[in-house]
Every structure is written in C-alpha cells, then in structure tokens.
Amino acid sequence: MRSESVKKEFAARNIMIVGVGGQGSLLASRLLGRLLMNAGYDVKVSEVHGMSQRGGSVVTYVRCGERVYSPIIDEGGADFIVSFELLEAARWLSYLAPGGRIITNTQKIDPMPVITGAAEYPRELIERMRAAGAEVDALDALSLAAEAGSPKSVNIVLMGRLSRYFDLPEAEWLRALEETVPPRTLEANKNAFSLGR
Amino acid sequence: MKTLMLGNDALARGLYESGVAVASSYPGTPSTEITESLAKFNEVYSEWAPNEKVALEAAFGASLGGRRAFCGMKHVGLNVAADPLFTISYTGVRAGLVIAVADDPGMHSSQNEQDSRHYAVAAKLPMLEPADSDECYEFAKYAYTLSETYDTPVLLRICTRVAHSQSIVDTHERVLPELIPYKKDIAKYVMMPGNAKRRHPYVENRTDMLRQLAETFPLNKIERGTGNSSVGVICSGTVYQYVKEVFGDTVSVLKLGLVNPLPEALIRTFADGVNELFVIEELDPVIEAHVKSLGISCHGKDYFPLCGELSQNLISRTLASHAEPRAGIAAVAAPVIDAEIPPRPPVMCAGCPHRGMFYSLMKNNITVLGDIGCYTLGAAAPLAAIDTTICMGASVSGLHGFIHAQGNEAAERAVCVIGDSTFMHSGVTGLINIAYNGGASTVIILDNSITGMTGHQQNPTTGLNIKGDPAGKIDLEALCHAVGISRVRVVDPYNIAECDAAVTEEIAAPEPSVIISRRPCALLKTVKPKPPLAVNPDKCKKCGSCMKIGCPAVSMKNGAAEIDKTLCVGCAVCTQLCKFDAFEEVGA
Structure with a gap:
C-alpha cells in the first residue's frame, strides 16, 4: 500500500522523455505510465507517432497526480527531462521547471544538418546546461546498455537512473517492466535497469 | 477493469463493446491505431480498404446489412470519403454507423490542418468530440445509440492529443445487438432525384431534433466555477483539458461533447451566468460563429490563434493579458541555454530503398x-x-x-x-x-x-x-x-x-x-539487415561524395567519412558513390 507521505511527495510529477525517433521513447513512456498507474495515480501519457518518428526529434510527456487534465507539458513545466541523446536534452531545456532535473545519455547522434556540414554539433552541452541553472545527471547509457546485453536497452538504463529520484520500491519498477517489455527481452532489460539504477 | 489506454485503443474498445461487427478503414496518422486495435478482436471483421471512400462505402454496406459498422480515417481522408458521406446523411442507416475522423492541429504528420467540424455542418451529421481516452471509450457507445435512434451516420472527431495520449479507462464486456434483417426500401436507399428530394427534408428535421437533444444531452455539461470569477469558457475536446489545467474549478466551463449541431438555450443560459465569455477552440471559430449568430458577444479568435495547437501555457498567457481574474500559471523563468541547437528534422532511414x-x-x-x-x-x-x-x-x-x-x-x-x-x-x-x-x-x-x-x-x-x-x-x-x-x-x-x-x-x-x-522497407521484420559497412581510412580521400545521399549512418568526422555501425544495414548505396572503394564489408 502506498503511504500518504509518498502520495504527497508525488502530488504532481511531469516527466518528459526526449530523444531521436527510433530510440525507444514510446516503450519508456509506457513503462512509466504503467508504474504510476499501478501506484494509484491518475496518469496521462502523450506520444508521438508518424512522420517525426523517422529519425527526427521526438518528445513524449508523462504526467501523474491526483487528477491530471492536460496530456502535454509546456515550457517551464517538467520536473524531469529524461534525454536519450545529448543534443535533445539541450533542445528541450526550456521545458524544465525551476528545480527540475535533466537525466541525459551522453551519446551524441548527429542530426542531418550536422551530417551535411550545414551546422555544428555544439560543444560542452552538459556544462552549458548547468550554466543555465539545470541540475544535470549525465551517464553513458549506451555503454551500460551494451554491458546489459542489448544496445537497444538505452531507454531502460535511463529509466533505472530516473528511479533513483522516485520514492517507489524497486519491485514496483520491475513489476511495471515485466508488464511492459516483450518477455524475450525481459532479462536484458532487467540488467539494463539495475545498471542504470 | 482499469487500464491505461491510448485514445485510439479506447475508442476501439468502446466500439467493440458496442458490438461493432464490421470495420473498414484506410490508415492515416493519427487515426491508424483505432482499426489496428479493432483487428485484434476476432469477433470483429476488420480490413484495410484501398482508400477512405471505399472504406466508408463498405462500412455503409455493413450497416445496411444490419450490423453495427465503423470506418476510421485522418482528416484529409474525410475529403476522399466526402462523396458517400454527404449522401448517406440522406439515406440514414440500418444498424449503427460510426465514422471516426482524426484531426491533426499542429500538423505533426499531415499536409494541412483542416478542421473536420465543417464536414459535420456541411453534411448535416451529428459529431461527438471526446477529450481523453475514457471519453473516447464512452462516446463510441453514445455514437451508436445516436446513430440508431436518429437514423444517421455519426461522426466522432478526435485530435492528435486525444488519439495519441494514454489515460485510464474502465472497460467492460462486449454486448452484440441482434442482427437487423435486411429490408428493401427503395425510397430510403435509392438516392435518385425523386427520392432524394423527399429525404432532404427528413435530414433537416433530424437536425432540428438533434439540436433539441443538444440542449439536454448529458455530454454537453455546464461546470459552474467555485471561485468569484465571472469568467466563462465554452470549449470541447482537448481544449477542455487545457482550460481545466489552467483554472481548475475556478471559472465556469461549458464543455460540449456534441459539437454539431450546437445547442442554443444551453449556451444562452451559460452566457447569462457569466460576465466575460470566451470561446476557446483549436483551428476554426466554429463554436464562436454559432455563439455570435445567437447575438451573444464573446471573445475567441480575436485573442486565440487560428493556426496550430493550443496548450495550457498559451491559454493561460492569453487570458492573463485579457481577462479577469489575471489567473493561471505564473510566467516561469525557463532556463535558456547559451548554444545554437541545430534542428533535427525527420529523415529517410538508413537502408531506405x-x-x-x-x-x-x-x-x-x-x-x-x-x-x-x-x-x-x-x-x-x-x-x-x-x-x-x-x-x-x-x-x-x-x-x-x-x-x-x-x-x-x-x-x-x-x-x-x-x-x-x-x-x-x-x-x-x-x-x-x-x-x-x-x-x-x-x-x-x-x-x-x-x-x-x-x-x-x-x-x-x-x-x-x-x-x-x-x-x-x-x-x-x-x-x-x-x-x-x-x-x-x-x-x-x-x-x-x-x-x-x-x-x-x-x-x-x-x-x-x-x-x-x-525493394521492401528496411524496417520490416522480414528484412534481415546485412552487416554494417566500414570506412577504410587509407582509401577515404575525404571528397565528401558519399554525403550526397543524406544517409543518417554516414557522416564526416574530422574530415573523413565514418559509418555509424548501429544504424548501417549494409545497403551499399554509399559504395556506389565512392570512386576510391573506401567503403568495405567488415572482415573483407
């Protein structure tokens, strides 16, 4: 049973998951949605399908609380931004709420303007995000995912890291994981989760 | 059972529980998952038709055949299906017929942002607009009841934020209505001029009856504000969620679940109870035009944009500068990064044929x-x-x-x-x-x-x-x-x-x-990728020829070509651009 104190802690949580189309942000958002629903909260998860999924910048919103109305998070509204790619963390920085935290993969994926030489991939993004006032927790999720047995489990490594900041038992996360990921990837994803956590 | 469901899946669940027997659709973001979800139920005959016109005609045929039918599409698909739409409005239905149309304000995946509500007005059909997954589920059931009670196809309008957002739905069991036996009725179903002339007044009369229904319809509801605010907002769909997010219960809200035809007395009653009236809607001023046609003054598109999606911040900012109370979310000092962030547009995948x-x-x-x-x-x-x-x-x-x-x-x-x-x-x-x-x-x-x-x-x-x-x-x-x-x-x-x-x-x-x-799409599960290629640094002359194909797996790093082995599927199109044979199979 969820205690009142935990419930209070969670009064409203807005989590943005950002990354590059194809990195598995949909699965991560569904895992979070399931976790928070299991914990007894009203939940809304807003996804992106279609054209922008093709290697473009993608954003998913996960919101929970006693009652959630809007499915989206606006500028200045995210308690957490979980980013699967470094440039994407910087792109969505203005969505961070005061006191919010960025959890980002340090992996860099060049967007097409950088590939063609029309633009440069900015340097020292972590330092610059901190200079802008953001709390940044950066980790090499791609290496951890490879260590866990599947480079595709970057999404779950980052969920493992996010779990550090949630006052919910690890067993609840693992239950949501079991309910969300395909059974044949469960072992690799469990490893990925604990390496991230 | 309570489940977290995508709006589209919830809509499908509502259709399923209502006993839908035939579903014919053409895919189109953000509507696709409704029919994909229906196809998972073995009791429902589901199909992808070649286009939306064929799909709607097939669904109408199923209704004529006495079973509840469904057709789903994106907003531009309704342009294709418009021909049958306008005439099945005249014939009406036999078993219930529900047509879902998914609009895409903000054009996440579309070539325009047309507002489908105009079709409901033009074809003289009732249109429901749910605001989240639970309402998708519930409104689907209402839609069949309306369709059969009023002998009309019913349009169900959703938008991207409803279609592709998940929220909690309490699901139940399927109830399959009895098959309605086919009955020949030339005057009703053969729309040649003589018959159509007699059906048109029926349509007008039906609209009058639906307008009366709109006055007391349970999906149109007034929520009186609990605060001292004299502000009233008329809205529907996802805009309702944004308004509640900003104001909670402090302002009065008229939430319209039936967006065509619109009520008159209900709007007058609501307007009489507030000092400042706002009509907030995405895209076109459909409700606003109706309110103004009743001689009621209100603000709408004079403050809110015609283009793109609305959001809680946009509504809060706009109303804060125009209305009392100057409420809403306080302006937040958003962190600003000192760096040029290059855009990341969608691209054709590595290995795209x-x-x-x-x-x-x-x-x-x-x-x-x-x-x-x-x-x-x-x-x-x-x-x-x-x-x-x-x-x-x-x-x-x-x-x-x-x-x-x-x-x-x-x-x-x-x-x-x-x-x-x-x-x-x-x-x-x-x-x-x-x-x-x-x-x-x-x-x-x-x-x-x-x-x-x-x-x-x-x-x-x-x-x-x-x-x-x-x-x-x-x-x-x-x-x-x-x-x-x-x-x-x-x-x-x-x-x-x-x-x-x-x-x-x-x-x-x-x-x-x-x-x-x-050549099949490189993302298909049946297509086995070849091992990734690699660049031989001794052979690469750094000419950049390989950059002309815009492959996300090929880039120039420190002046030389490089292959991202996590993306490359070995299609070898790049090798055909390299005069120096710098791209090699790994292990070659």
Whole structure:
C-alpha cells in the first residue's frame, strides 16, 4: 500500500522523455505510465507517432497526480527531462521547471544538418546546461546498455537512473517492466535497469 | 477493469463493446491505431480498404446489412470519403454507423490542418468530440445509440492529443445487438432525384431534433466555477483539458461533447451566468460563429490563434493579458541555454530503398512530382529530390497536366513518384487518365511492399490482410499493363546504375511508362539487415561524395567519412558513390 507521505511527495510529477525517433521513447513512456498507474495515480501519457518518428526529434510527456487534465507539458513545466541523446536534452531545456532535473545519455547522434556540414554539433552541452541553472545527471547509457546485453536497452538504463529520484520500491519498477517489455527481452532489460539504477 | 489506454485503443474498445461487427478503414496518422486495435478482436471483421471512400462505402454496406459498422480515417481522408458521406446523411442507416475522423492541429504528420467540424455542418451529421481516452471509450457507445435512434451516420472527431495520449479507462464486456434483417426500401436507399428530394427534408428535421437533444444531452455539461470569477469558457475536446489545467474549478466551463449541431438555450443560459465569455477552440471559430449568430458577444479568435495547437501555457498567457481574474500559471523563468541547437528534422532511414532512386533523380536533374508517404522526406536536403506534395495520388494526375502544359520536352525531364499503398489508394486512376488521354508520362512506383509512414500496414499489393493472414495480392505489373501501359519495368533501387538507366530510357520514350522501384522497407521484420559497412581510412580521400545521399549512418568526422555501425544495414548505396572503394564489408 502506498503511504500518504509518498502520495504527497508525488502530488504532481511531469516527466518528459526526449530523444531521436527510433530510440525507444514510446516503450519508456509506457513503462512509466504503467508504474504510476499501478501506484494509484491518475496518469496521462502523450506520444508521438508518424512522420517525426523517422529519425527526427521526438518528445513524449508523462504526467501523474491526483487528477491530471492536460496530456502535454509546456515550457517551464517538467520536473524531469529524461534525454536519450545529448543534443535533445539541450533542445528541450526550456521545458524544465525551476528545480527540475535533466537525466541525459551522453551519446551524441548527429542530426542531418550536422551530417551535411550545414551546422555544428555544439560543444560542452552538459556544462552549458548547468550554466543555465539545470541540475544535470549525465551517464553513458549506451555503454551500460551494451554491458546489459542489448544496445537497444538505452531507454531502460535511463529509466533505472530516473528511479533513483522516485520514492517507489524497486519491485514496483520491475513489476511495471515485466508488464511492459516483450518477455524475450525481459532479462536484458532487467540488467539494463539495475545498471542504470 | 482499469487500464491505461491510448485514445485510439479506447475508442476501439468502446466500439467493440458496442458490438461493432464490421470495420473498414484506410490508415492515416493519427487515426491508424483505432482499426489496428479493432483487428485484434476476432469477433470483429476488420480490413484495410484501398482508400477512405471505399472504406466508408463498405462500412455503409455493413450497416445496411444490419450490423453495427465503423470506418476510421485522418482528416484529409474525410475529403476522399466526402462523396458517400454527404449522401448517406440522406439515406440514414440500418444498424449503427460510426465514422471516426482524426484531426491533426499542429500538423505533426499531415499536409494541412483542416478542421473536420465543417464536414459535420456541411453534411448535416451529428459529431461527438471526446477529450481523453475514457471519453473516447464512452462516446463510441453514445455514437451508436445516436446513430440508431436518429437514423444517421455519426461522426466522432478526435485530435492528435486525444488519439495519441494514454489515460485510464474502465472497460467492460462486449454486448452484440441482434442482427437487423435486411429490408428493401427503395425510397430510403435509392438516392435518385425523386427520392432524394423527399429525404432532404427528413435530414433537416433530424437536425432540428438533434439540436433539441443538444440542449439536454448529458455530454454537453455546464461546470459552474467555485471561485468569484465571472469568467466563462465554452470549449470541447482537448481544449477542455487545457482550460481545466489552467483554472481548475475556478471559472465556469461549458464543455460540449456534441459539437454539431450546437445547442442554443444551453449556451444562452451559460452566457447569462457569466460576465466575460470566451470561446476557446483549436483551428476554426466554429463554436464562436454559432455563439455570435445567437447575438451573444464573446471573445475567441480575436485573442486565440487560428493556426496550430493550443496548450495550457498559451491559454493561460492569453487570458492573463485579457481577462479577469489575471489567473493561471505564473510566467516561469525557463532556463535558456547559451548554444545554437541545430534542428533535427525527420529523415529517410538508413537502408531506405527510396534513397537510391532519389539520388538518381537528383543527379539527373529531373523534376519530380511527389506524393504522400515516407518518400515525401526525399524533399529534404541534401537530396531535395521532390518538387511537389499535395495529396494522395496527386503526383500521377499532376504529372499528366504538367506535361500537357509544357509539351514533350517536359516529358523528358519530369517524372512522378508514388508509393505502393498510395498508388492503390488513388494513383491508379491517374494512371488510367494517362493511358486513356495519352502523353509520355513516366510514373515511378516506389514499391517498398508496405504502407510505411503510418507504421507498416498491409495493403492490396502485399498479399497479406490487416491480421497478417494471406490475402489477395494485386500484381502491379499486370495492373499497369491492363490499364494500357506497355512500358513497365522493375528496378532495384539499391542499384543506382540500374535506376539511372531506367529513368533516362523511360523519360526519353515517346509513350507512357511505369518504373516499379521495388525493394521492401528496411524496417520490416522480414528484412534481415546485412552487416554494417566500414570506412577504410587509407582509401577515404575525404571528397565528401558519399554525403550526397543524406544517409543518417554516414557522416564526416574530422574530415573523413565514418559509418555509424548501429544504424548501417549494409545497403551499399554509399559504395556506389565512392570512386576510391573506401567503403568495405567488415572482415573483407
């Protein structure tokens, strides 16, 4: 049973998951949605399908609380931004709420303007995000995912890291994981989760 | 049972529990998952039709046959289905008929942001608009009751934020209504002038009855504000969620679940109870125009944009500057980063079979009339290989007109490109026009053996149905021959020289031709990727030739080409651009 104190802690949580189309942000958002629903909260998860999924910048919103109305998070509204790619963390920085935290993969994926030489991939993004006032927790999720047995489990490594900041038992996360990921990837994803956590 | 469900899945669940027996749709973001979700229920006959007009006619036929029917589409699909829509409004239904249409404010995945509510007004049909997954589920059930009670097809309008957001739904069991036996009724169902003249007054009378219903309809509800605020807001759909997010229970809200026809007395009652009235709606001022037509003054599009999506911040900011109370979310000092962030537009995937053909067209400086699908991304730099994109099928018919305007010389430097699914949707009629009326058009069918952009739906050329079971398979070559095109050839787009040869020969030919550029989508599970290539640093002369194909797996790092081995699927299109054989198979 969820205690009142935990419930209070969670009064409203807005989590943005950002990354590059194809990195598995949909699965991560569904895992979070399931976790928070299991914990007894009203939940809304807003996804992106279609054209922008093709290697473009993608954003998913996960919101929970006693009652959630809007499915989206606006500028200045995210308690957490979980980013699967470094440039994407910087792109969505203005969505961070005061006191919010960025959890980002340090992996860099060049967007097409950088590939063609029309633009440069900015340097020292972590330092610059901190200079802008953001709390940044950066980790090499791609290496951890490879260590866990599947480079595709970057999404779950980052969920493992996010779990550090949630006052919910690890067993609840693992239950949501079991309910969300395909059974044949469960072992690799469990490893990925604990390496991230 | 309480479940977290996507709006589209919840809508499908509501249809399922209502006893829908036949569903016919054409995929289109953000509507696709409704029908995909229905296809998982064995009790429901579901199908992907070649286009939305066929789908709606099939669904109408099912209604005529006495079973509850469904047809789903995106907003532009309703343009295609508009022809049957306007006339089945006259005939009415036998068993319930529900048509879901998904609008895309903000154009996340669309070529325009038309507002489907105009269709409800124009075709004189009731339209419901749910605001979250639970309402999708609930409104689907209301829709069938309305359809059968008022003898009318019912439109169910959703938008991207409802279709593709998950929220909690309490699901129940399916109830299958009795089959309604077929009864011949020429006066009702044969819409020749004499009969249609008698049906039109019926439609007008039905609208009057629905307007009366709207006054007391449980999905239209007034929520009186608990605070001292004298502000009232009229809204529907996802805008309701934004308004509640900003104001909670402090302002009065009239939430309209039935957005056509609109009530009169209910709006007057609501307006009388507030001092300042706002109508907040995405896209066009449909409700606002109605409110003003009643002689009630309100603010709407004088403050809120006609373009794009609304959001809680936008509503809060706008009302804070115009209304009392100056409430809402306080302006937040958002962190600002001191760096230029390059955009990340969507791109054709590594190994995309369209890339080789587009490279060939770009290199040969060909004018390319494009169409709707993944290959629209061929318009992006560096390929920039597409000149137009309008709607499904417009490439083929457009090329025909383009060539007739410019003469034979144009035929030798212009082609059109269209995907396999889009060709089946409405490209084949354009090809028939070419075969019939002549001209030396060259039509390229980009056959990746799937409906790609909407997330891999089967289509008439794939040999599989919506459930993935074996189905009829349209032979594209035979079809093109059958309509009268004698020059039909197939190329492998992974082979640039083959594409070059086919394109130059066919545009030079003095008669119409079809090139089928055939290779399955690299993302299909049945397509096994080859090992990634690698760049031999001793051979790379840093010329940058390989950068012309815009492959996300190939980049220049420190001046030399580099392959991202997590993305590369070994298609080897890049090797054909390298004069120095720098791309090698790993282990070679």
